[in-house]
Every structure is written in structure tokens, then in C-alpha cells.
Amino acid sequence: MISLAEENYLKNIYKLSEKNSGAVTTSSLADALQINAASVTDFVKKMAEKKMVTYQKSKGAMLTEAGKKIALKIIRKHRLWEVWLVNTLNFKWDEVHDIAEQLEHVNSDMLIERLDNHLGNPTADPHGDLIPDAKGKFIKDRSKPLLKCIAKQKVKFIGVAEHSNSFLQFLTKNNLKIGDELFIERIEAYDQSFHLKINKKTKKVFSKEVVKNILIVLA
Amino acid sequence: MISLAEENYLKNIYKLSEKNSGAVTTSSLADALQINAASVTDFVKKMAEKKMVTYQKSKGAMLTEAGKKIALKIIRKHRLWEVWLVNTLNFKWDEVHDIAEQLEHVNSDMLIERLDNHLGNPTADPHGDLIPDAKGKFIKDRSKPLLKCIAKQKVKFIGVAEHSNSFLQFLTKNNLKIGDELFIERIEAYDQSFHLKINKKTKKVFSKEVVKNILIVLA
């Protein structure tokens, strides 16, 4: 059996290795898990014995295939639950993460698959994060940061690269939500702020800070 | 904060004190939790320090008001989740208990209340067990064992007094489900087996063993 702590380690190792590929450092894991680095070293060694990760002293940890499979399953559960919370129970997108952090550890394959079907086999969660299927496969990710776009492009808002409540609430306050059509009227050369027209109606200006965390696809 | 172990102790103390009122014995708790009696003694003492229970050496434990409140909340969650699993995800009534055992520990008041509303504020779970409201109050229980009835009575099957999978599956196999109307055609004097007509159609005979675990209300 796999413990709660192990599940959280695996999930976070996966997420960190997604960003900076290669071995995940002890300190980055410690930071993500809010656990002392010494404890992480210890734990990771035990996980290596159990073949969930490979570990090289002073270099870091990498998921084995077995570990990756578990990590993806937890991520799948987390995101499916978030979809349920938002779509069925009408939670806001900035209210679901902590609840999903708990629900992701509920262990029942039958439950996951039924939930998935009940939700219509969604491929993305309320924040636009892709949901792996039962085999751990994602659909192809075609998104990129709005910041990478050029003036006069028409794009669709499909996700966020930053998941903090403050950022999500900022977007909500500014009436920006997933699915919105954004037209880039102009990009200010000096500070790279974006002048947008949202859904062919409202005009708004967003700073580079914001724009880099908005993920879009070309419309 | 309250730990998983504490929640399970509280829930089981509540359930055992429901049956045999008075203090809950160490051995009955040990048996229910599948934990060694020595460990239970220890744990219960710690819970007494935290004012969740009162404890008298060699006599047993009783919930305090605070402890009872927590116990009822867990029972509420367990039963609400069971309703969801059966009504929304189409699980069978003998498939939900283990999943609900996990879900009952998910901690979010907002989640419970939204789930409750979404389900239409049910007052009983798929096994006929009453669901306490947010304040811990139950509706009045009017059920009694079918065994206590007399011949020629017409009654409605509303719950089970025995929750084992084997019993639930036995009932399912015999096409008996909650809501069914039962007419007691005759009670065999020798062994107290019940000759029933189910939903004005099927005739079936059930042993005393079975009949004592079927809960009904007079129709």
C-alpha cells in the first residue's frame, strides 16, 4: 500500500519535473511540500528502496515508471474532483483546490472511472489544466502564454499558468474567465502591457505579469 | 485539529453507545476498530485529556458534547456520500461503504452543505440509516424490525439493521429493496419464518435471522 505522504511526494516530484526536466532537487521538493530538506532526503531514499523513484545522492530524485503512474493517477483524481466541485456543486475556481487536495487521496478505481464518466470525460479542469486519462495520457497541449502572442491576434483564454487564489480572484474581478475570446488590440512596447478586447465588448489593459500567466490558443 | 484516528474512534464510540447505552467498553471499541485493546485504552485516555470523551478506568468511555458533535458530523458525511454514490454514480448499496469510509474524513463544511443541498437534503442513506442534519438532529425514527410484526400486517421496507455485504447481497438476490411493500401472509409458529407477499406480486419466505434485520414502518 501507498501512504498519504508518499502520494504527496510523488505528485510533487511529478509536477516539479514537469517544469525543470531532469532530477528534482531536495530543496525544491522541500519547498513544495513545506517539509524540512533533511526529512525529504530521508523520505526520498526510502521511496527509492521501494522503486518509486531513482535517487542520486546530492543530485535529486526522478520518478520511475511505477512512480509516475501513481503520480498521474493522483493528478487525474485531483482534477476530476475539481471539475465536479465547479460544475456540479457550483464552487468558484478559487475555492476548489484545498478540497481536491483531500479528495485526490480517496482510493477507489471504480469511483474515479464512474466520476469521470459522470462528468463526461473532461480533458481539462476548471483552471485549464489537462486531465490525464485512465492510462495516464494527456491530450495534446496547444496552449501558450498570452505574452507570447503578437498584436491583432484573436485568441481564446483556456488556462492559467499561476494557480494562486489571488491571481484567480484577480481574473474573476476583472471578469475574465476560461473560454473568453481575447483580441489583442495593441501591446505597449515600453512595459509589454496588453490592450485587449474581451468577447468583442469590454476593453481592458493587463500588465506583463498578468499576461504571462494567461494561457491561450489561437482562435 | 482532529486526526483521522480520533475521528474513527469518535464515530465508533457513538455507534456503540447507540446500541448498548452507557459507557463503551474498551474491548467493544477494540473489536469495532480492529485495534488491540491496549492501544485503545491508551488512546481513549488521550481523548479524555482533550475533552472529547469522559473515561473511567475499567469502565469505559462516553462522548462529551464536543465529541458527540464531531461523531455526528462524520456520520452525516458518511451517509450523505453514500447517497451520492448510489443516486448519482449508480453504485449498488453493497458497494458504497468502503468508499464512504474514506470520503467521510474529507474536511470542508462548505462541501458538506453543498452536497447535502445538491442531493435534496436526504434524511436517510441507501441502507435506510438516518442522516443527521447540520446541527446533529435526526428525524424521528419510526422503524422497527419486521420480526416484531404480526401476521396480516402490511408494511414498508425502509432499512436494514445489519450492514454486511453478504446480507445486502442476499436481499438483492431475493429482489428485496428499500421501498418495497411487504404483506405478512403468515408467520410459521415453529421457526418464526415469515411468508411474505412482496409488492402485491411475488411470494417469498424468509427466516427469522433475515426478518430481524429488516426494518419496516407500518403501511
Place this chain on the structure above:
DNA sequence: AAATAAAATTAGGTCAGCCTAATTTTATAC
């Protein structure tokens, strides 16, 4: 290439939640 800083590891705890074995207390039988 030394010196310094940062990251990682080792050594030696703690605490929760369990266990077994031994002992004491309470209940039941004779």
C-alpha cells in the same frame, strides 16, 4: 584556486498510533 555561500546529507531526536507480554481488575462459575 581559495574563500564563501548554498544545498544536501547525516546524526540524533520527537510524537502519534499502533503492537506484545505481563499484570491487575472485574465478572462468572463452582
Place this chain on the structure above:
DNA sequence: GTATAAAATTAGGCTGACCTAATTTTATTT
């Protein structure tokens, strides 16, 4: 009421998942 059985407690341990402080390794400056 004494003997026996059952229940409960005490004593002493163990493991998982953390911690701090000290040390070692690796990276960055100068």
C-alpha cells in the same frame, strides 16, 4: 467465597513521518 475466566491496564517497543543541529558536498565568487 474461592477458583477460573475474561476484560482492562501497564510497561516497554516499534515504525512512519516529521524535526534541529552539525557536517559534508557542490556551486559561486573573487
